[in-house]
Amino acid sequence: MSARTTSKDSAKPRLTTSAMIASIAGAGQRTRSAPFGHALAALAAERPEIVGLTADLAKYTDLHVFAKAHPDRFYQMGMAEQLLMMSAAGMAKEGFVPFATTYAVFAARRTYDFIHQTAGEERLNVKIACALPGLTTGYGPSHQATDDLAIFRAMPNLTVIDPCDALDIEQAVPQVAAHAGPVYMRLLRGEVPLVLDEYDYAFELGKAKRLRDGGDVLIVASGLMTMRALEAARLLAADKVAAAVVHCPTIKPLDEATLLREAGVPGRLVVVAENHSLIGGLGEAVAGLLLRNGVAPSRFRQIALPDAYLDAGALPTLHERYRISAEAMAADIRAWL
Known part of the structure; x- marks a missing residue:
């Protein structure tokens, strides 16, 4: 569905409900589709210890790309975010590098203590990638993670990342995986704008x-x-x-x-x-x-x-x-x- 329709009574475009979840890309702006999913799937082809987990949100965190490429290393945990984080911590204990995805509101508000007491305190290699950061959805406070950085900045041992565009995400994924310790990364998903390639930019953690x-x-x-x-x-x-x-x-x-x-x-x-x-x-x-x-x-x-x-x-x-x-x-x- 288009994010805009044109009213017969006015030349000004009228926003529809699809604009509540529309891409943040502007009209005509260059984008790349699912950069996180593609980058993680490519990296996992070289690193067999990487696994992917999600709480019923593979499609909406772009982890479905990873699931298609590596179905034997994909875990669908259902609508159980606390279980998601504890399972990721357990896998990290066994030497895997789990990437756990959900919405930022659920990670920050619903699973904080579970991340804190496992991945945080024990410095486990749990990588948390969360969609809908800040005001990237119009579905109101239940989905708008306007406080996640404040919450996660306070957690000891946790690295916190907020990428800008598709290039940033693609380059961040292998560095996040290589980093020793837990990481929280805000995630832009779907058709993600591409802007930083015009500025001789390379992501460095x-x-x-x-x-x-x-x-x-x-x-x-x-x-x-x-x-x-x-x-x-x-x-x-x-x-x-x-x-x-x-x-x-x-x-x-x-x-x-x-x-x-x-x-x-x-x-x-x-x-x-x-x-x-x-x-x-x-x-x-x-x-x-x-x-x-x-x-x-x-x-x-x-x-x-x-x-x-x-x-x-x-x-x-x-x-x-x-x-x-x-x-x-x-x-x-x-x-x-």
């Missing part, structure tokens, strides 16, 4: 990368907000505002050296943009880092979701309402400058 430079404002972003930041930077350039963009896909541990260096450039407004509540995510992590190290930018602002239960509705409408669209970002940065 634990590293932030500057994608473009600019003397007026520094935008530090993760996840889909890096894509939005790049779009906003182009809009700002039309107004003679030079915006630098730093992509920070690893939320924990932070690339402190890069962030301190970039935020320490004098005279720039520093903006942190994230698809997450302004409470406890990348913005507060960066702010704390700067304060602890005596780095004082001329001004500091956050572009993030509010500390509230969000509305249900079409994603384009909600992204504009909550000021995380490229146009809203550019407008707010202009006002702050």
Whole structure:
């Protein structure tokens, strides 16, 4: 179903209910289908210890691609997320490298203690990849994981990743598998935008990368907000505002050296943009880092979701309402400058 239909009474496209779960890709934007599933299936062909588990969400986390390629290493756990995480921990104990997938809300809110007491405390090689992070669904607070980064940042031993696009995901998968210890990765699924290949970018676990430079404002972003930041930077350039963009896909541990260096450039407004509540995510992590190290930018602002239960509705409408669209970002940065 198309995300839009045209009303007879108006030339303006009318959003339909399918826009609640539509791809975040813009019209005509390049995409790759199921990058996580394809990358994991390819890696598993070389590494027989990799297994895939899901809680009745293979199709909606792109793990169905892995299941088709490696049916003997795929485990459907049913609607039992706590069992999913405990089983993944048990497999890791036996030397496997399990990738467990579900929705981010279920991992963060429903299975936290099970991850904490097994994968976290024992530093097990459990890799958790979760769809619908932040405001990537219009189905309301039951499905919108606006607090997952705050929750998982607090867990000792856990690496936390928020990839931007298909390239980021494809390159992150083998590094996540090679990392010794548990990992939580936010997952964009389906038709995922492809943008970072235009910026000579390569994913490195634990590293932030500057994608473009600019003397007026520094935008530090993760996840889909890096894509939005790049779009906003182009809009700002039309107004003679030079915006630098730093992509920070690893939320924990932070690339402190890069962030301190970039935020320490004098005279720039520093903006942190994230698809997450302004409470406890990348913005507060960066702010704390700067304060602890005596780095004082001329001004500091956050572009993030509010500390509230969000509305249900079409994603384009909600992204504009909550000021995380490229146009809203550019407008707010202009006002702050």
